[in-house]
Amino acid sequence: MGNPNKHILVHRPKDLSVKWAQRVVRRYVPEASVFGVNVNSVDVGTSTRLRVEVHHDASGVVPARWFIKTPSLALKPRLITAVPRFLHKEVSFYRSLSAGIPLKLPRILAAESRFGHGSTLVMSDLAEYDFRPGRAADALSIDQASRVIKHLAQLHGHYRNTPSLLHAHRWLNGFSHQMETHMGTLMAYPFMKRGLQLAGGLIAKKLHQPALNYAANRRTIKQLLNTDSKTLVHYDCHPGNIFWAGAEPGFLDWQLVRIGEGIGDVAYFLATALEPQLRRKHEKNLLNQYIEQLANAGVVGLDEDHLFRRYRMHLVYPFEAMVVTLAIGGMMQHEANLELIRRAAAAVDDHDSFALIKV
Template sequence: MLSRFRDHIVVNHPDQLSRQWAQRIVDRYATSAKVRTVDIRSVNIGTSTRLRLTVNHDAIGVVPSRWFVKTPSLAIKSRAITSIPRLLHKEVHFYNSLSQGVPVSVPQILAAESLLGRGTTLVMADLDELGFRPGLTADALSLEQAQQVVEKLAGFHAHYWGNAGLLKTHRWLNGFSHNVENHMGTLLAVPLMKRGLDRAGRLVPNKLHRSALRYAADRRRITKILATGVQTLVHHDCHPGNLFWNHSEPGFLDWQLVRMGEGVSDLAYFLATSLKPESRRAHEKQLLKLYMTALASHGISDLDEETYYQRYRAHLVYPFEAMIVTLAIGGMMERNSNLELIARVSAAVDDNDSYSALSI
């Protein structure tokens, strides 16, 4: 869609969010409409720079007035971690080429562009204007909310289940970005795990430390083990802050890590980060069974419950690594939220003896 327009919308700093910039976006939907002012309401810097704008224009009813903009992070460390594997570029690819066909709710995109050497910019309608509630990273979901998300994940995974052709038409899914991310993750795994465990302190039981460091040292081999199941499209970062809610119905945000993978990995990530440990312990098996039942309703029925539970146990090591590494790097997530998710994922790994599922 964007290639038809001669005027680019990539920006690299909030100062570039001018009336002329906004006009180029509005012109795509209402050529006679005029933008009067652009006001920046908030700036949040993490894995990306996230800005909320009020755009005063006369295309009311056609273009929303409140926008949400993502650009590469202004924080040097976060920018290095996300820009080298071009994660925001990957998200732009997703919205421009895959998002219209996904069977889950995603944000309304107004413009998305990535230019090699110049940057990447994603502009979407602010969820508040559409009446949706953005999730918060440290939200603790209820059982009913968790059930809604689990059923949506099952439908999403079933839609792409075993679709090897998806990688042929969308090579970027597991291409350059995926390979660089894996290489960087393996190269930095041990020092970041050590630093993250040290910073997490008592939130991570001492008995997990040795296994976590063995995992980090053997990350390349274990990553291959975790990629041996039937492949489907996965979100790969399914925590409460990457959800939004239309009343009781969930939608999914932040597709920077989207890829082909094993569907149960999303389920493990979601349950480990989104439920308080006591709630997860009480409902974990029930929610896993719900996921498998929902898959069966979409025609995916050749799954053994015990085998699938073992895969679930194994995949819990990734959300643990992700949250520990996030803390080690710093500046990528609000610290208190990061610590809360570390407490949750540590409990999930401990309760399920996840490292033993990998023979570590």
């Protein structure tokens, strides 16, 4: 049959034909037939996300409801994500690394990426298994946050103990990562300035100049935030990239996956997923749970005070990410973006995070 991932690239909803769907279905049941394809929804952000119902005679083996990711149909998000090839990186993750991940992930049906032609990721719709997708502005409970922290610790502990597993995947911090860093450095200051203006009163005035200083020194500060023990990190762990199988979390959207500091995932998650008042009350306990879970995973020599300081430092990144997202526009639902800015700004303010990363 040759490479089963070939010839599934799509660029717009009209490309989702019966013939196209049949190529995916016949990966699993060679004699199967597809009778129809209905596109139920199209959501355009950092990528184009399509929910599709496929009518075929391979039920029980191939799901009927699919979720498909292609490059964004919106110009600005497409330009921002195309050069560092974010979707290509996610395809690489699912094709070469996901099998060893100790987390619940969506079922991938097919994935293809070709330089100059784009990337397409086809997965089972979460609704097929009664999983509940998260929304970016969801405010999680402490029980939910505790479960996410536990799973992040399992991920981070697994790869901290076996760094050789990551060395074979040089693409993690390869071209995509380097281009993202270069583009981020070039665009940091103007986007931060515009994002601060657009956010208005959501960000205290006293944070504006420190945020601009951070943007002006972004490359040096990002290096500072990548000097501690390394592991595999999601790097975009907000509520919209989490789904729920009952009470247990699963993790979506691995476009920014890389090798980095695990505590950065924890900072990103707690800054975006919890109401500030709830975070202030429980974050120390949640960080202690993270340390305990790492220890249970066999990670030794953990220093609670040191890890808490790194946590405070890493809070600047979710703040930057959400402010820059607002400045670019079209990458996240607007009201959700504003809500996550409010939460992240409160976390940075509470911990005086910019003062810890002065260069």
